[in-house]
Amino acid sequence: MRLAALRQQNWLILHDVDSLSDEAHSHQPGAWLFDPEHWRRQQRVTGQAPGRGESLFIDRGAEQWVLRPYRRGGLAAQVSEKRYLWLGAERTRAFRELRLTAALFDQGLPVPRPVAAGVRRLGASYEAALITVRIEGARALASRLSEGSADEALLERVGEMIARFHNSGLDHVDLNARNILIDDQDAPWLIDFDRCRLRAAGSWQTSNLERLTRSVAKFSPACDAAMCAISAGYDRAS
Ligand SMILES: Nc1ncnc2c1ncn2[C@@H]1O[C@H](COP(=O)(O)OP(=O)(O)O)[C@@H](O)[C@H]1O
Ligand SMILES: [Mg+2]
Structure with missing residues (x-):
């Protein structure tokens, strides 16, 4: 996979170039990718994943995506449910998971194709989300x-x-x-x-x-x- 990183205001995005190639013509990959409201307005949300109920299924026509925000569980959630300590883009949960999933995907292992990782920096902390291709019918x-x-x-x-x-x-x-x-x-x-x-x-x-x-x-x-x-x-x- 070919990965590319970009910055848009306080957002850092790492994405698979080919998954988003059609976007380059209309609008650039950006923060909107990770905004549930954007997809709701477009009536593209087809459901939510079982479990914590935060992950959304998004209809992209040829394929579906899963948009998953990072959330803490357990005791740490009482401090902050969505915020993590900023130590640089490459050390965020989302960038790490995207790079690792891409490496596994490139080896031909059965993992969902990763689409994009989005990180919103908020001073000393950040919030993040990950998009992968949905495994249909799984x-x-x-x-x-x-x-x-x-x-x-x-x-x-x-x-x-x-x-x-x-x-x-x-x-x-x-x-x-x-x-x-x-x-x-x-x-x-x-x-x-x-x-x-x-x-x-x-x-x-x-x-x-x-x-x-x-x-x-x-x-x-x-x-x-x-x-x-x-x-x-x-x-x-x-
Ligand atoms: N690529 C995918 N295809 C289909 N379902 C998925 C995919 N990724 C996540 N899900 C669904 O969303 C749920 C939550 O995603 P997961 O990556 O396990 O995050 P977490 O367990 O941290 O909430 C999964 O248990 C699964 O049901
Ligand atoms: Mg899980």
Whole structure:
């Protein structure tokens, strides 16, 4: 992917050049990309993602986008829900996640194509959002586990997929059954690379899998069998 950065007043934007090429003729990529009101006015909001309910699905004609603002959870949210400490554009959550997702995408790994990261600087802090291409018809592995429609073959593919990411050095710090999506062809995808990074082999692979096991236990009545299938796929591909 070809990434380009631009500045517009107090906004810093990093985007995939090709995803926004049609925009260059009409209006330049800018802050409007990350403004939910802009998309609502254009009647392009087709829904919102499950979960915290902050992520919007946007109709772009040929494809759909997911617009996700960065939000803190837990205790930190009481300080400020949306603001993070400014340490330079490249150290923002959004720039990091966009660059990492682009690197994984370029390796042919099953991740959504990243479109743009937007950062609004507010003195010593910033707010940010990320746009990716929506994986059409995808549902969370969590839902498939809860309804008992994740068969052994599918779970083995999930395990193989995780091994491929691990072979590439991806430490996914929030590897749970909601961050694994299953498309309408029953193929697994990995999403949500906030705070994730590429690193040399270590003990983190095991931590990732332990995190996933706790998540699978939450959603699947047959957790042991599910993890057994995931591990079989993982071992085969690692
Ligand atoms: N590219 C995508 N295609 C389809 N759905 C997505 C995509 N990205 C995010 N989602 C949906 O939005 C939800 C939230 O996105 P995620 O990146 O996991 O952020 P967070 O968990 O931090 O809110 C996901 O659980 C998923 O349901
Ligand atoms: Mg998530």
